[in-house]
Amino acid sequence: xxxxxxxxxxxxxxxxxxxxxxxxxxxxxxxxxxxxxxxxxxxxxxxxxxxxxxxxxxxxxxxxxxxxxxxxxxxxxxxxxxxxxxxxxxxxxxxxxxxxxxxxxxxxxxxxxxxxxxxxxxxxxxxxxxxxxxxxxxxxxxxxxxxxxxxxxxxxxxxxxxxxxxxxxxxxxxxxxxxxxxxxxxxxxxxxxxxxxxxxxxxxxxxxxxxxxxxxxxxxxxxxxxxxxxxxxxxxxx
Ligand SMILES: Nc1cc(-c2ccc3ccn(Cc4ccccc4)c3c2)n[nH]1
Numbered sequence: 001x002x003x004x005x006x007x008x009x010x011x012x013x014x015x016x017x018x019x020x021x022x023x024x025x026x027x028x029x030x031x032x033x034x035x036x037x038x039x040x041x042x043x044x045x046x047x048x049x050x051x052x053x054x055x056x057x058x059x060x061x062x063x064x065x066x067x068x069x070x071x072x073x074x075x076x077x078x079x080x081x082x083x084x085x086x087x088x089x090x091x092x093x094x095x096x097x098x099x100x101x102x103x104x105x106x107x108x109x110x111x112x113x114x115x116x117x118x119x120x121x122x123x124x125x126x127x128x129x130x131x132x133x134x135x136x137x138x139x140x141x142x143x144x145x146x147x148x149x150x151x152x153x154x155x156x157x158x159x160x161x162x163x164x165x166x167x168x169x170x171x172x173x174x175x176x177x178x179x180x181x182x183x184x185x186x187x188x189x190x191x192x193x194x195x196x197x198x199x200x201x202x203x204x205x206x207x208x209x210x211x212x213x214x215x216x217x218x219x220x221x222x223x224x225x226x227x228x229x230x231x232x233x234x235x236x237x238x
């Protein structure tokens with residue numbers, strides 16, 4: 001997969017693209033992520049990317065020209081990207097959308113700043129995406145959240161963990177099961193016996209039951225959603 005990011009703050013992505021699972025996926029060439037400074041697509045001496053809003057009002061708006069110039073330049077050759085615009089009030093990002101986006105060969109993520117982008121930029125956009133009902137200062141963190149959730153789903157990015165997670169609950173949006181590691185008892189808190197039993201079938205069913213129970217308690221709508229889509233097995237429904 002290739003992702004092109006358009007932003008006026010490219011430096012925000014430096015650590016994200018170097019560290020951890022994402023950093024390894026990029027350095028190994030499993031995925032390609034290019035961050036482009038919108039300012040590099042201006043033509044004036046002062047490299048202006050924003051302007052005051054028509055009709056008055058506070059703050060500044062990102063001008064359409066530099067963004068369109070970047071889009072034209074970056075789509076001259078190769079497959080057309082599926083274009084996302086991060087927005088405070090876009091479609092809510094979730095695991096289902098992450099799975100869908102992970103199947104696209106190429107993404108472009110336009111990151112707004114200030115009061116947002118000129119409305120005409122949305123003629124380039126396939127999906128306006130919000131990462132939650134809270135207001136951030138710009139679209140870069142949402143872009144990193146989306147890339148993190150999408151890139152970890154690319155085959156080979158999670159390495160050998162991926163196969164072990166083949167039927168991963170989290171990819172159906174179920175909440176995770178409790179994790180424990182040594183010591184077996186810590187400040188009087190013991191690790192559940194089943195996890196020390198070495199009985200893999202029992203451990204697997206305990207974990208599945210924990211995940212379903214936690215999801216039913218905290219996010220019953222996820223269970224209803226999976227039931228409606230027929231994505232819960234018969235034994236999971238019992
Ligand atoms: N989930 C989520 C996404 C964003 C987001 C995304 C892009 C931009 C571009 C500018 N801002 C700041 C802004 C604040 C208020 C009104 C309009 C714009 C952004 C915020 N906030 N929260």
